[in-house]
Amino acid sequence: MTEPTREMDTVQRLHVMAAGVRGARVAERILPAPFEEVWEAMAALDFLPDLQRVWVLRTDGDRIEALARSRYGFRAHLRGFRRPGWCWLQSRFLIVGLAAAPAPGGTGTRIALTGGVRIPTRAAVVPFGTLRELTSAGDRLATRLER
Amino acid sequence: MTGERRDRGVALARAARAGDTLALHELLDHLGPYVSRVCTPIALADGPDAVQETLLVVFRQLRSLKDPQALYGWVRAVAVREAVRIARRASRARPAELADVPAGGDPQLATDIDDVLARLSPEHRAVLVLRDVEGLDEQSAAALLRIPAGTAKSRLHRARTSFRKAWSA
Incomplete structure (x- = not known):
């Protein structure tokens, strides 16, 4: 029988993950920069709403544990997975999902963001304003890459 | 699929339903190859x-799955339904013309198998x-395809x- 010829890319995977998180929205856009450059900026995570600084505490294969501090002084202990073009993290109060993949046609990078303030212990985010915040985060990332 | 692997999937589904998105993440890694094997x-x-x-349907509806033990049967049913729907939508369905079937011993046999598959309808x-x-x-x-057993039998015979x-040609 025929073997799979093409896997889902990371952006498609992010849509699937978001489907499993109640209230989650996905902000998607294409940035006119190469994948490597875009992913380097995304992986720093500090363009996301409320995340001022992020310290990676430890990694083990694709597993990652990080400490984040918000602009308002809150701290979040994030655990999850990081792979090229992919990052999924959760803490008690946050869910963060990032994806990047070369855009079709080979020009630019398609990115997608999801997550938000987590309803504690649940696969759900507070639905209000989520898409607006994610879209703003995409704007911030685009501005940084233009510099 | 081994019993151990199956148990792992069921455990991940339970944890994901309880709200752990990291389990949801692992479930995606776990189910992806299985869904691909059915759909492709x-x-x-x-x-x-x-x-x-x-996977979009499965993740959206995971919360409403009554018995996580039924995970694989449910995922398989969704995968077959979605694969037939997508294939039909793409208008790729062309019934097999047996005269067009490629000759045996062809070095391009792998491609030929794909050709034969492509000439069958998605339902076949x-x-x-x-x-x-x-x-x-x-x-x-x-039952899974929601067709009479006789129809399934004739489709299988034709395929x-x-x-x-x-x-053998």
Whole structure:
């Protein structure tokens, strides 16, 4: 029988993950920069709403544990997975999902963001304003890459 | 699939339903290859779209799955339905013309198998996958496809005949 010829890319995977998180929205856009450059900026995570600084505490294969501090002084202990073009993290109060993949046609990078303030212990985010915040985060990332 | 792997999937589904998105993440890694194995022979070139559509439905509805033990049967049913739907939508369905079946011993046999598959309708491919890849009996395959057992049987006969011709011609 025929073997799979093409896997889902990371952006498609992010849509699937978001489907499993109640209230989650996905902000998607294409940035006119190469994948490597875009992913380097995304992986720093500090363009996301409320995340001022992020310290990676430890990694083990694709597993990652990080400490984040918000602009308002809150701290979040994030655990999850990081792979090229992919990052999924959760803490008690946050869910963060990032994806990047070369855009079709080979020009630019398609990115997608999801997550938000987590309803504690649940696969759900507070639905209000989520898409607006994610879209703003995409704007911030685009501005940084233009510099 | 081994019992151990199956148990792992069920445990991940339980943890994901309880709200752990890291378990949800692992469940995606776990189910992806299985869904691909069901969808790709049915949806062919549209396999990746069928895989994504299947996983979107599965993740959206995971909360409403009454018994996590039924995970694989449920995922398989969604995968077959989505693969047939996507393949039909793409208008790739062309019934097999047995005269067009490639000759045996052809060095391009792997491609020829794909050609034979492509000439079957998505519904015929679905029966073939359920019976010969997933090992379901006719009754179960028919129930999953929501067709009478006789229809499943005739589709399977036609699909197998096409393949037999491909090897013996």
